[in-house]
Amino acid sequence: MPVLRSALDTAGETYRANRAIQLDLLDRVAEQQAVAAAGGxxxxxxxxxxxxxxxxxxxxxxxxxxxxxxxxxxxxxxxxxxxxxxxxxxxxxxxxxxxxxxxxxxxxxxxxxxxxxxxxxxxxxxxxxxxxxxxxxxxxxxxxxxxxxxxxxxxxxxxxxxxxxxxxxxxxxxxxxxxxxxxxxxxxxxxxxxxxxxxxxxxxxxxxxxxxxxxxxxxxxxxxxxxxxxxxxxxxxxxxxxxxxxxxxxxxxxxxxxxRVNWRKLGPAPRGAAAEPVYDPEEILGVVPADPKVPFDPREVLARTVDGSEFDEYKPLYGSSLVTGWAQLHGYPVGVLANHRGVLFGEESKKATEFILLANQTDTPLVFLQNTTGYMVGTSYEQGGIVKDGAKMINAVANSTVPHLTVNMAGSFGAGNYGMSGRAFDPRLMFAWPGAKLAVMGAAQLAGVLSIVGRASAESQGKPFDEAADAARTAAIEAQIEAESHALFVTARLYDDGIIDPRDTRTVLGMSLSATHSTTVEGRRGFGVFRM
Structure with missing residues (x-):
């Protein structure tokens, strides 16, 4: 299987800045974990x-x-x-x-x-x-x-x-x-x-x-x-x-x-000893940009997570905003779907659908690494069938029966959360990194949409639009959504199974895979109707 080659500059200023921010976020999470451990x-x-x-x-x-x-x-x-x-x-x-x-x-x-x-x-x-x-x-x-x-x-x-x-x-x-x-x-x-x-x-x-x-x-x-x-x-x-x-x-x-319970697992055992990644998981802290709008290559995460940093990529030249491929984690074979540049287009949706079907054909668990702003919008994309293509992907995710493990690395917005096996789609286990965000859309976008709707409503009624009130309302809504999309807010409400240190992703996924193999690992052979 091909070995991933990292392009991460661990001596660069960007890497050091990203790492510092992640360490600060982890310190904040650790403070709250200490509060929880103290109980009463x-x-x-x-x-x-x-x-x-x-x-x-x-x-x-x-x-x-x-x-x-x-x-x-x-x-x-x-x-x-x-x-x-x-x-x-x-x-x-x-x-x-x-x-x-x-x-x-x-x-x-x-x-x-x-x-x-x-x-x-x-x-x-x-x-x-x-x-x-x-x-x-x-x-x-x-x-x-x-x-x-x-x-x-x-x-x-x-x-x-x-x-x-x-x-x-x-x-x-x-x-x-x-x-x-x-x-x-x-x-x-x-x-x-x-x-x-x-x-x-x-x-x-x-x-x-x-x-x-x-x-x-x-x-x-x-x-x-x-x-x-x-x-x-x-x-x-x-x-x-x-x-x-x-x-x-x-x-x-x-x-x-x-x-004395004579317990036996029903899933297949790992394939022998697992090779450690070629690259140090410690370096994951420098991968995620400080600005959530800046995309990052999930292959840099995979190179520090999967066995031997080996990754057999599926359709690498098609639908490149979504990385898909085969790997092993602690000896367990997995299929990986990882967002690259955030947006899911029609090509990414069809690629994901085919990949999920293949994983079910071969009884292979799936790992979803989320960093998505959702499915693409706009006249040309609607006319090109983005609704149909997104529906195919969501159909495949919903009806897939192999174990799903999901990690929100940086952001999970809109229907992209559904297509990438968010909580509503029953992943066996789901975790988030400390800087991850989850919401129907970004705070600025949501506030802006409401502002546009308000302006249009005032115009349709022939009423003057209060710019000052709109600015105050927009700021308040942005602050609200920003707070409600925060990783601590999300995990507090059990929309995931916990915030994890990005450096522990390999270990957490390995333990999760082991747990899911206590039962049978079997994919679905027949799916529902796909819109063509």
């Missing part, structure tokens, strides 16, 4: 320890295989909202006893681990990832249940958690609950619906109604232990499958359970 803050973390309990991230570290990586998901959920960054739950993909699993762990230092609307979205997304990729699920439970002031946004959609858990079990995908503390009301059904339940002595409290509710409802005086303690559930109700003497014992039992 130092005081609540210490109080939790003083009670003899492990912080949530220590529980996860002990649970995972030693020195194995953990791909955290939606780490900055709820950023910029009234809720704590991270949304009171930690989710991710890790390896336990040699088995790749989705881990969902409550952080009890944040309002007792209570679930708010963002933690619900985060939990449901983690369960969706487990279902579509056929990954076992391990729940680390310690939650006070629903954040009651938010109940209107929680009660109805919250039932989906139980639906997903039972669907996983019905599909033969193991589910495990390690209960470290409260698991009350609806939350009691998490251990109830998992295949395996481990309860910690004198810590686990699993009941539909606690002592105050029981008193109010029935007049009965009851205590925590008799209502829902680990000993009672192990000896009397039978809800508990394993009685753990402490948290470390629960984690040990959880790891042992995973050794």
């Amino acid at each position: 803050g130092a005081a609540y973390q210490q109080r939790h320890r003083d009670r003899g309990r492990l912080p949530v991230r220590e529980r996860i570290e002990l649970l995972l295989d030693p020195d194995s990586p953990f791909l955290e998901l939606s780490a900055l959920a709820a950023w910029g909202t009234p809720f704590t960054v991270g949304a009171s739950v930690v989710t991710g993909i890790g390896v336990l006893s040699g088995v790749e699993c989705v881990v969902i762990a409550h952080d009890p230092t944040v309002r007792g681990g209570a679930m708010n609307p963002y933690s619900l979205r985060k939990t449901l997304r983690a369960l969706e990832i487990a279902r579509v990729n056929r990954l076992p699920v391990v729940n680390l439970v310690e939650s006070g249940g629903a954040d009651l002031p938010s109940q209107a946004e929680l009660f109805v959609p919250g039932g989906r958690i139980f639906h997903e858990l039972t669907a996983l079990s019905a599909a033969g995908v193991p589910t495990v609950a390690l209960v470290f503390g409260n698991s009350t009301a609806g939350g009691a059904y998490v251990p109830g619906m998992c295949d395996h339940a481990v309860l910690v002595d004198r810590r686990a409290k699993v009941f539909l109604g606690g002592p105050p509710l029981v008193k109010m409802a029935t007049g009965e005086d009851a205590d925590d232990e008799s209502l829902g303690g680990a000993d009672m559930h192990s000896r009397v109700s039978g809800l508990s499958d394993h009685f753990a003497v402490d948290e470390h014992d629960a984690i040990r039992i959880g790891r042992e359970i995973l050794t």
